[in-house]
Amino acid sequence: MTTPGDSGAPGTPGDRSSPALEIARDVRAGSVSARDVVERYLGAVDAVDGELHAFVTVLHDSARREAAAVDRQVAAGEDPGPLAGVPVALKDNLCTRGVPTTCSSRILDGWCPPYEATVVERLRRAGAVVIGKTNLDEFAMGSSTENSAFGPTRNPHDPARVPGGSSGGSAAAVAAGLAPLALGSDTGGSIRQPAALCGVVGMKPTYGTVSRYGLVAFASSLDQIGPITTTVTESAVLFDVIGGQDPCDSTCLERPAPRTVSALADGVEGLRVGLVTELVDGADQAVAARVHEAAGVLEAGGARVEEISIPELRHGLPAYYVLAPAEASSNLSRYDGVRYGLRVEAGTAEAMNAATRAAGFGPEVKRRIMLGTYALSAGYYDAYYSQAQKVRTLIIDALGVAYQRFDVLLGATTPTTAFALGAKVDDPWSMYLSDVCTVPSNLAGHPAISIPFGSDDKGLPVGVQVLAPSLCEPVMFQVAAVVERGAPVLAPPGIRAA
């Protein structure tokens, strides 16, 4: 099924090594010290990140302290947890106590949260060591990480290209080996799309399985935190660590998040896989080819793969670009210069608010605030917001019908591979189209995962996406693991840790 001329021909399929799990195993066994691990990664960041710019803040001191604490636990005979001594990079829209949390925006200039995001607490409880905060499109609005107030992150596979976004810093850091694990947030594809473009695994959980407490909101009904990792197994392990009910988030489901690691080895024998026309047809030829190869891998593993068309998915992107900006316009109104972050003085409170926001927000954030404000305005609400909510319901219903026939759905993660820096910055609609394959899962609240599967003719990574119904992460990971085992091994990126 390989397209001639592509460099996507299978290499040596087989089990990938999982750096995070190896570290945790060795640290728990006492054969490697967490301190040494963190030094190695900090050294790599210091050596490489000047070119890559994956990080906004590198936490040399606190990472060393945390690693030393893990080592003391091991020395005392305690188990620091499943991520013992594993360095983790956090997208810089996750709150970290006493550490600047910028959302890559000037408007949060100088703000240090007095509290920790729930997921960060859970990481620490599992023994992980936070080594830094990663770059993103301002307030997670974008698909290239070019909308960062601190400058773009580069794709480790080609520094002239974008890493995707908005979690571009996290994806680039994992791809370049600067962090074995990272967290991102996914509102319309912001984990899966950069993971695909950087050749790593990115997963968006079921809405409500991972607490949003401490995630700076972009679009509350769509946002979900998830793992960015080298392997599917690591993704499952990290999801199991961060998932689960949280009394601080009312939208968290009142049931435990599904445990996924145990399902990984189950194979796909007898599973029904729907290859979604709408998630393949618009994609570049090389991307489409890789998706079909992935389908072949699943068939070879004993799954029954059939094509299915879900025409409603075509309306996902327009609905998303009404709903997400509408919620964002409200979520971002608190950045008014009164309590924290940037303040530009002016004569009255209203003038100060306006001057602060004019200076503090970048153009894409302003564009979405205006779009969202318009969509919620008197006289337009029914035509835009209400209509978009109806489309959302249609998509949920259509996916529900599809899942009566299939256990999981398969498609591309992105229509293209990584594009050149600057190629789309002046064309918002073409930039928005990067999310066309990923937004349906956000609108439906369903889980989805992007797995690297070969590359295009330029050697740029391709991601294939496995979608599943709510709370069906176990079967999603089960299928993803088989895709991963059958995927061609990707050439290592040009920018990476030595």
Add this chain to the structure above:
Amino acid sequence: MNAGGKGWEPVIGLEVHCELKTETKLFCGCRNAFGDEPNTNVCPVCLGLPGSLPVLNTRAVEYAMRIGLALHCEVRPSIFHRKNYFYPDMPKDYQVSQYDAPINVSGWLELPDASRVRIERAHMEEDTGKTSHIGGGGRIHDADHALVDYNRAGVPLVEIVSAPDIGSSAQARLYASELRGILVATGASDGRMEEGSMRVDANVSVRPAGTFELGTRCEIKNLNSLRSLGRAIEYEIERQVGLLESGDKVVQQTRHWNEDEGVTVALRSKEEAFDYRYFPEPDLVPVVPDAGWQAEVAASIGPMPADRRDKLASLLGLEPPTRARADQIATVVEHGLDGLVSAAADAGVDVALALARTANEASADPDAARRLDVAGFIGLLRMEQDRKLSATQAKTVLADMLENGGDPVEIAKRRGFEALDAGSLAAVVAEVVADHPDEWQRYVGGEDKLVGFFTMHVMRATNNRANGKEVAAELRRLRG
């Protein structure tokens, strides 16, 4: 319809915000307390820090249901919306409120005069912080800077919206007063207008008497007492009637009541009104109180003021009570002192006497009255009923008991209050009459008001131990 002059009929609806007296705020665990050091009851959630999320206080929902059920509302599944606008004391720059799916709808409130005001809705929302303008005499436009206290931000409120069923300023005051009594009786709010725990906005319009179409309304804000409520409505009716009678139109506006000058002034017109861009709050889930919870809450709320007034009236045995008795009953219920009257009635004391002492004396200091030893109070009433103390003496002893506590017998003894027997009283009266022959002649000649003169002298001579009624009776007996 006096206020508007003849020919015009005022139409009034009230929006009442009341703070719920929960231990903690609506969406976080911060203390809900009035008067604490500024910005001490705050956390990431009520300061709206990035990344924080609200978690609904179940007790606040219960209190909101209590209010709804006490107002005969239908309790429904409800959701929260965001009301978006900028104000520095509102941390998130939106207020979490209920919009088109409020928890309580379609109730009514019955006033003491048996008229009913329909309640359109009673919904939950969060309060804002408080801004103080510093410099420039505290006026917003001249101030050097502003300080914001977020202690109140996120305090739970219930907003009770009446239908435009109120026809006069007097009825509006009655409504607000009765509503306050109901709020207090539910235990959900303390209804203190002066502290701002109950805030009233009035929607006022006028129309030609006997017509049905509503006139253009104005909303009046800053009504901090029942008195300002009444005055502001009176003023607003006069103003609107004046406009209409001189051929002008009423412009739909929000107006501010200026208490010092006794006028309402325009704040903003309909055209300048905010577009709040309401949309469903995605950080919260629907509130669906099931039937079991509703029944539990309904059972937990005590009798309402109207029921308690009926009970006192029935103890008195008068149906309906006289105007004066009805006023006493209303006062006793308003101050929550009906327990004193009921206890006295149960002990066999004269209910009218118990009611009078409770309404006239005990209600003057309701907090002290609630601490009063009930057995002591009953003892005092017995002493007065049995003529061991005069009314004046009984009132003095009661005042002492309210202020210092203590046993009425002891207090009476300490003050030298011993009842005069009939023989001693007759002797004192005879003595006073003998000392004032001219006045006696005038009294005998028919000048009845001189009873007061003789009574004063008898009281003085007996150190207030005499019973006024008995003095009058003795004087009448001597006159023959």
